[in-house]
Amino acid sequence: MSGPSVLLVEDNPRNLKLARDVLEHAGFAVTTVTTGEEALPAARTTLPDVILMDLQLPGIDGHAALGRLRGDPVTAGIPVVAVSAFAMQADRERAMASGFDGYLMKPISVRDFPAQVREHLRADGDAR
């Protein structure tokens, strides 16, 4: 049986590995990319139930990658959650204002992380 699918966009290899391992352990099907540019084609291919997006990325940043996803009708409806080490309240507000569906701050809580991600799954993803 296949759990909910998640696309992870994260450039730091250790943090990518941590999030992937924790989510896979919790039963998610995880796809990973390391740049904002790769996010859109990967999302179009895998149509994940949720996308986890680092904000500071090489090349285009998380905000720009979000814009691309929302600009494509195929991916526009996929929830995108920011996962960032920017800790200021203003950073969170800016992210929410620019259209992210959620904001998770690093360091993540390993125990709570899968549940936090699950909260943002696309509505029809629950059916799987």
Added chain:
Amino acid sequence: MTEPRDDRDTPGAAARADDPVWLAARLADAQEQLAATREILSVLARASTSQDDVFEAVLRNARQLCRGQAALINLSDVEGYRLASATDLPSAYADFAADHPVPRGRRTLTGRVALDRRTHQIDDVLADPDYNLPEFQELGGYRSIIAAPMIVDDEVVGVLTVWRTSVEPFDEHSRALLTTFAEQAALALRNIELLSALQSRSAELARKVDEMEALAEVGQAVSSTLDPEEVLTTIIEHAVELSGADGGSLLEYDEDSLLFRVRATYGTSDDVRERLATVRIHVDDSFVGRGATSGSPVQVADLSDIELDAHLSLLFEAGWRSLVVIPLVRPDRIVGALVVRRLTPGTFDDETCDMLTAFASQSAIALTNARLYQELELQRRELATTSQHKSDFLASMSHELRTPLNAVIGFSEVLLERMFGELNERQADYVQDILDAGRHLLALLNDVLDLSKVEAGRMELEVSTFPAVDAISSVLALVRERAAQHGVEVNFDATGAPDLITADELRLKQVLLNVVGNAVKFTPSGGTVTLRAWAEGSEVLITVTDTGIGIAESDRSRIFDSFQQGTRSASSSEGTGLGLTLTRRIVELHGGRMWLDSELGVGSTFGLALPQRGEPTPVEEWLEAAVDDSRRTVVVIEDDPSSAEIVGVHLAAAGLRPVPVRTGEEGLAAVRALRPTAVVLDIHLPGMDGWDVLSVIKADPDLAAIPVVVVSVLPERGRGFALGASDYLVKPVSKEGLLGAVWRALAERVDRTSDRRHAVVIDDDPGALELVRATLEPRGWTVTTCSGGAEALAVIREVNPSVVLLDLLMPDVDGFEVVDALRADRRTAATPVVVLTAKSLTAADRDRLQGRIEFVASKGELDLSWLASRLTQVAAEGATGDTS
């Protein structure tokens, strides 16, 4: 003595009335006389009339019409009658008379005229035995002589005399004519005296007015621009103009280098100005330095006469010929000097010097103020820049540290969760150490960020009112487990604790966690940590007492400083070293204070006090609730970008939407287009100034109701209020001052626009009912009181009040049931309800009231005017609509 005869040569005048020749001669005389009088009058009428002009005209006409050889006026002085003016007088006589006044007494004609106060003549002075003035007679050579008194204010001030060198007595006509001329001369003398007195008075007045205007303009320049360059230029410009000079410069004195520097010039060519800027003017070896040190004006009437220093020779070469140096001094201190110059040689009179000195003392103050302001402004900018750099650095550092910490903490947790297999005990212990260390670093990072936020003034408190005991208990629950592991008992003494506490709940918990956590950490096994909380006056006091090792006195003062934990940190410390610093800053941000009592080996008590009343109303929350989005706009009319930004930040923090504009014209356009909820208005604006903007808004019926809060450097509250400002703040304004003014302006507006304010107050305590009535009625409310819930429901349905004020604990139907009943009834479902209670609300109570009432006010710690304002707002806004 011969009595003068008045009518000697006029016998038979009536007999000649039919003689055509005689008549023709009389007519010619009359015409001559008329012409003479007219001439004298016209002389008098001239603007620049002087005594000499009038005397000259009188004497010439008198001599001519009386057909004499000479005419003269002697004016009375202490020695007698001194020659003042004359016509056709032999020069020898004039020279002699200049040194020899005619003596008083009857031996001279002048003396006789003065004594008798009437016109006399002597037919032949040589034939008059009483006449005795041989030197005068010899030098003048006169024989027949006639004289008339000049009487001013009943006093003979002089005598007008005409003589003939032959014995030829004067006729009656001449006598009348001379009498008239003497009267005119006297009148002229009096008028001229009056006129010159008047002129000198009005000249003095005009100068005073000029001086006052100049000072006022300098004052205006200081308070409106605070731009030192502009202030200096204004000062020198007015100094030059007031003294009628051609140019000048203002020199500022630098105490460190002992040099004067030319800071502003007026009426000076660019070329000279540039050279003046570089010339060295030392206090010890320059003319300006001498002047400034002397403390009073020093001048050079002609620069070509004296030895010139570098500064003066530069001026001399540029064509300047005379100057005066006015020192600018404050008590005991040279501030600078004014140099006022002319292109022509000549002295500056005392009046000009006095006036410039008065002007200089004002200017010295202006200059000092402007300089202080400039320094402050510079410091402020430097601080702002530094602070911004620091914030940027911290934000970036936080991000960079958080990224690897994510892996450290995350993988440790993965291992400890045994996600991928079991760990042996030692492995688990080590991984726990890694995790603890990672979390410690994270806590440090968070404290650093918080502290930088506090220090940059960016920490915003989210103040609310919440149950005190619940909040404190939840903090203690967090530390009890760890305390128990250390064998430390944690107690809570809630005797006298308030029901509710007003603070930022999360921040207060952070503070308590830190203080209690520290106490537990430094208390050895078997010890106790006791938290006490009680209300005292207008404060809530909380103390945390431990039975720990205590803190040495030498460490107590610095324990609240960053990275200081006193000697007790020598053992195992997990604190960040920032905890107490941050704690104190958060308490202070609440308007509270922290203190420490300690005794080595006995224990320590950390205390904190949080003010509960008299603190600024939680404007943010209030506005958040009361003003919906469309009404949050505040137009900020301010030309200075940094001021506009500060105002904007404060307004935005209060949930308002600032719309900044730079000019009065734009401001009016924005006000017309947006119909904002309020206007914040600067006065000094380019183009149309703030006064004009205020006048236009208040004169327009569509805009007049919009509250305008003036924020200005000018201390002119009276004018602001007279023009209709809601409030007037003098820069610099604090956040509380600004938001308080906006808040009051909005409340007043609501007061004016709300026509229906009727409160039904339900309480079984008659005292409480009276208190509310006494609070609301003077503020224009109608108050209906009910002592029980059942009665109240009927009353509310009947009067349909704009707000219901409800006690929760009542004997018959309690407050919760009243709310239930009101909400169940369609007619009262939307009636706003405010709960006013002494009961400490439980979580269940809150759930029950959630979304059904406007707010809860605690009886014990109620600020009545605050309550009145909030009720007014509630009444104006109507029901929240959230009654589902």
